[in-house]
Amino acid sequence: MTGAPATRDRDAARVPVLGLTVLYDARCSLCAFLKKWLAGQAQLVPLRFVPAGSEEAARSYPRLDHRATLDEITVVGDAGQVYQGTAAWIVTLWALREYRALAHRLSTPTGARLARGATLAAAKWREARSSRRWSGGAYQWGDGWSYDPTAGWTFEPPACDSGACATVPGR
Numbered sequence: 087m088t089g090a091p092a093t094r095d096r097d098a099a100r101v102p103v104l105g106l107t108v109l110y111d112a113r114c115s116l117c118a119f120l121k122k123w124l125a126g127q128a129q130l131v132p133l134r135f136v137p138a139g140s141e142e143a144a145r146s147y148p149r150l151d152h153r154a155t156l157d158e159i160t161v162v163g164d165a166g167q168v169y170q171g172t173a174a175w176i177v178t179l180w181a182l183r184e185y186r187a188l189a190h191r192l193s194t195p196t197g198a199r200l201a202r203g204a205t206l207a208a209a210k211w212r213e214a215r216s217s218r219r220w221s222g223g224a225y226q227w228g229d230g231w232s233y234d235p236t237a238g239w240t241f242e243p244p245a246c247d248s249g250a251c252a253t254v255p256g257r
Contacts, residue, residue: 105132105164106181107146108174109155112137116208117159124178131181159205172198172205 108124111117121135136143138155147162154160154170161174169177176198180189192201231241 103131103163103165103167103181105134106177107134107136107162107164108178109136109138109143109147109150109160109162111156112140124182127185128183129181130183130186133178133181172202175205176201 108121110121124133125135136146138160139152143150143155144152150160150162150168158171159174159178161169161177163169163177176189176192179185179192182189191197231239
């Protein structure tokens with residue numbers, strides 16, 4: 087069995103990470119819960135929390151795609167490093183005293199698959215409860231179906247510009 091080739095040194099001794107900013111979706115109950123949980127953990131690297139899409143986030147990080155930060159966790163290091171998705175979760179765990187060893191395990195190829203699965207599961211959970219889909223008790227989705235508690239389910243087929251319209255899906 088041969089090992090993976092070593093990567094070049096990123097000079098972590100010369101450019102240490104002294105702080106991380108976690109951009110989180112303040113409207114998401116899961117994100118708010120995780121923010122509170124992270125803030126309560128012993129931190130080896132200080133974590134700062136900023137609502138994604140906020141004026142503070144835009145002012146602090148003008149080069150970021152702030153729409154993307156609402157869809158996927160984004161962490162910014164004090165030297166300008168940007169981590170998104172699975173890498174953001176791993177670096178956030180790395181900042182915590184009790185979870186640094188887990189972060190090292192998750193940064194391996196096998197661990198990264200597990201971390202990606204957890205990240206996708208969280209994203210799916212968020213999507214299912216997203217205010218973009220569920221708003222004021224009404225359901226709206228791009229497939230033509232909508233639900234209003236007072237009117238029930240209705241279907242309005244999407245526009246058919248190509249001439250090859252899909253059949254009406256069943257519910």
